[in-house]
Amino acid sequence: MEEKNPFRNRGQFQAEKPSAETVGLVDRVPVHDEYLVGQQTAQTAPLPEELPSAFETATAHARTESRKNVTQTFWSLVRHQYKKNRVAVYALYLVYFLFAIAILADVLANDKPLYANYKGTTYFPVFKQYLADLRISAWSSDLVMADWKELEQSGAVTNAIWPPIRYSESDEDLANTLAAPSSAHLLGTDGIGRDVLAGMIHASRIALSIGFVSMSFAILIGVVLGALAGFYGGWVDSLISRLIEVVLTLPTFFLIIAVVAMVQQGSVWLIMVLIGLTSWPGIARFTRGEFLRIRNMEFVTAASALGLKNSRIIMRHVLPNSLAPVLITAAFGIAGAILIEAGLSFLGFGVPPTVVTWGSVLNDARNDIHAWWLAVFPGFAIFLAVVAYNLVGDGLRDALDPRLRD
């Protein structure tokens, strides 16, 4: 039972080797060692009379030795457990895939070629644009506003290698507005002739970064407040708990829409901050619960008996042991954040109208009931991102649940 339940026991391993604490080695005990599971070969404490240097080398040696013998740390156990769930593993691959698309967006869909020969000079226009944006390099005057497709047709550009999709997200093909999917525009175009696929590829950046940034923000607030409430208890706890309850009662989506609608100029950052500000209570509650549970364990008592400062106990001893439920909430939270942002742009709030997001393309579909491609593809992208993160969260929850472990 004991080996099977690292959740309950993580702390006790540390309590079993107080020798390191007593002799001031506390800082050198790596966090991972607290998770040693199934490795009960706690080094016998060297006698304090020994020379400090000899003692240190001895423990260091013993520690590297013991680490070689370790078969499973807590997180490797979790990873092992997670891999048993095939669906969750595929969902994680899907998340990686979406991130790859977001990072490579400029290479996948661009109105500039990757490589081209212009007037005898070799160019890498996509990458040169990065340098130009960073003001490291600049376009020559005849190429600043150049339309590379025209240049190629007129023969000025030769040997061009193009990205798979030859449109950028803001590239307007005015001859083909609201065109159905074809070989020229694989997923069709919107009302002003922007390629839907190119728009969706670039919009993946917004969707994924909204999920990540807003959740990082929520975790920051939630973990700090939850930790304070759980560790100190008393009036701090009552105060923070009441705050959590107040924020929980707010109608989140309505509140975000209201603020975004009131602000003159919406931006992606505003939405990230708002989602972060409204979604921390769940994380705070979990962290508080974990802190309440852990702060009464022996190793925390031992740490405080050793005279460690509260900040040190929180940061090095309690916090690392209480992050598991936060991770699960964050995975679901990212899915929720992506959904909220998509809903906002679907209603026409939030990001400025020139910015293409999955939700805004879907919104265009409402204006023209015949343009089915504007509804099917971006909606499917939203769905994929949401389901991927939900499945990862579900897999994490199962992997971290000691009851389901065999």
Next chain:
Amino acid sequence: MAPGDPAELKAGVGTEGAQRGNQQLNEQIIQQIRAQWHLDKPIWYWTVFSDQKDSNDELLPLTKRLTFKWNGTNNQYHLWMADQLQGNFGVSFQDQRPVMDKILERVPITAFLSLISIFLSFIIAIPIGIYSAAKSRENSKIDRTVSTTLFVLYSLPSFWIATMLIIFFGGGDFLAWFPNNGLHGNDYPYSTWLANTGDLFWHLVLPILCYTYGSLAFLSRQMRGSMLEVIRQDYIRTARAKGLAEKVVVYKHALRNSLIPILTIIGGLLPAVVSGSIILETIFTIPGLGLLEFNALTSRDYPVIIETGLISSVLTLVGILLSDILYSVVDPRIAFTKKSA
């Protein structure tokens, strides 16, 4: 989205008529409207950032506007709160009608829709949950298929499904089986009561579908989870050991206890019953509370926005309270009074 503040909207700034008319008079009218709605007053008891503008009529950077000014009770929040406490909920900026009237006439529509969908999802979800949990022992393949389907259903964004249903079934280039907006057809005033009811439900098919599938999936998962939890317990093993039929074990012994967590969810649904869904009501143009909220937001109708937000917050609180009370009613092991140790 509408630019500017409500007073400018009311005076029609930006419209052609206002541009042709007397600019000075127009400015006076705007100031009057602002004074009437208290929009010229500070928002809170104190001001931290003044709204000083530079010569180009643009706000100075935040650091230059940092002040500290005590505004006393003559501020928007205090005046609003005083009105609220006196039961005076204000009038809409748009049509000068009392906000409460506007809200109360929308509540029945939203509540009607939500109640139908909640009823449907409970009726369907509980058997699915029981079935899936029961199958998890003998045939895990069925259980896994059901679980995955429910998970996918749960993750489908409702506004996507709604748009797709309208495009493919609501008279786009594909099928025109169902009407795609509103609650009544064009011949509503001239038809019989029976025809109108039929027409209403015909209009409700797509919206109800969108309202229901998400909560259906959620409830089924909950039901399955709590059923599995209960079935693992000792008294179920005892029931099986004494030779009871599996049906009796599941429906008589396990079901009652597994319903406890489901019942408490009902409390949490209260705010949804009344505040509805902004997105879905906007898509289907259902004149409920959600559409009222949406219209208020786009036209900066502050009193309506504040009051609807307030109502949903209060209802969430009541919902939490209700589910706590329900919990102790259905589960005698949970008591609110402190046990003597």
